[in-house]
Amino acid sequence: MPFSDLLDHVDAGAGNRVIVDADIVPKLKELTGQDKVYFVPADLDTAISFGHVKRYREHDVPYGQPLWVTEVRFSNKLNTCWRRFVCCKELMHAFDAEHERADTAEKFLQLLNELELPPPTPSGMLVSEARAVWSAMAVLAPARLIAPLSERYKAGDISDYEVALALRVPEFYVPHIMEDAFPRIVQRLRNET
Numbered sequence: 001m002p003f004s005d006l007l008d009h010v011d012a013g014a015g016n017r018v019i020v021d022a023d024i025v026p027k028l029k030e031l032t033g034q035d036k037v038y039f040v041p042a043d044l045d046t047a048i049s050f051g052h053v054k055r056y057r058e059h060d061v062p063y064g065q066p067l068w069v070t071e072v073r074f075s076n077k078l079n080t081c082w083r084r085f086v087c088c089k090e091l092m093h094a095f096d097a098e099h100e101r102a103d104t105a106e107k108f109l110q111l112l113n114e115l116e117l118p119p120p121t122p123s124g125m126l127v128s129e130a131r132a133v134w135s136a137m138a139v140l141a142p143a144r145l146i147a148p149l150s151e152r153y154k155a156g157d158i159s160d161y162e163v164a165l166a167l168r169v170p171e172f173y174v175p176h177i178m179e180d181a182f183p184r185i186v187q188r189l190r191n192e193t
Contacts, residue, residue: 002031003095003135004190011142017168018140020087032094035067039087041076048112050075050082053090055103070094081170089136093128100128131189138186141167141177153178 009027010018018024025037036058044051051074057066072090074083093101102111102125114126145167152158163178164171176182 003092005031007138007142007186007190010139011144013142013144017145017166018142020084020091024088024091024139028091028094033068034070034094036069037091038069038071040071040073042073044073044075044077046075046077050078051086051090052102052108053093055094055101081164081168084168085136085140085170085173088140089132092132092135092139095135096128096132097124100124131192134185135189137169137173137177137182138189140169143183143186146177146182150178 006024006027010023013023015023021039028034029037051072054071054073056069056071058069059066070091072087074086074090078086102108107125110123111125111129114123115129118126149158149163149166153163160171160174163174167174167177169177
């Protein structure tokens with residue numbers, strides 16, 4: 001499965017953190033058929049959205065096959081950890097099925113409404129949004145990077161902030177990444193996506 005292949009790729013890496021441009025983008029392009037990936041800082045209202053993804057076709061030569069372009073727009077107000085997380089999370093939407101994509105203005109507004117007050121039966125877009133958040137955590141915090149921090153974290157020797165700094169992820173997500181259930185959640189993502 002493509003997402004599982006991406007996880008295998010980042011877990012086999014050698015660096016002390018996962019680099020979005022160097023570690024994720026090339027493998028994601030290989031696995032999902034994206035031809036180009038752009039990251040665009042934008043003046044977004046972070047009370048509404050930290051970022052979003054736009055996929056479109058682009059012709060690079062006349063009469064040639066159109067290329068798939070993924071453009072990740074992120075708030076230019078985000079710090080490094082949040083920017084990395086938001087960009088990675090938006091990239092995870094490359095694994096979405098067609099019915100899960102918020103690819104029109106109407107669908108995007110529906111998703112924003114569902115995020116504000118989740119309905120009893122969520123749309124595929126809302127399910128995809130939650131999956132993308134967990135997928136980004138899994139990709140930016142693979143087992144090889146969590147393992148050396150785990151015992152020290154559980155013993156209280158390092159804080160959420162120190163783990164966030166080591167992984168370069170938002171401190172907000174550290175308790176979820178370091179919880180005992182996280183490997184099971186990652187395994188479920190591997191099996192579903």
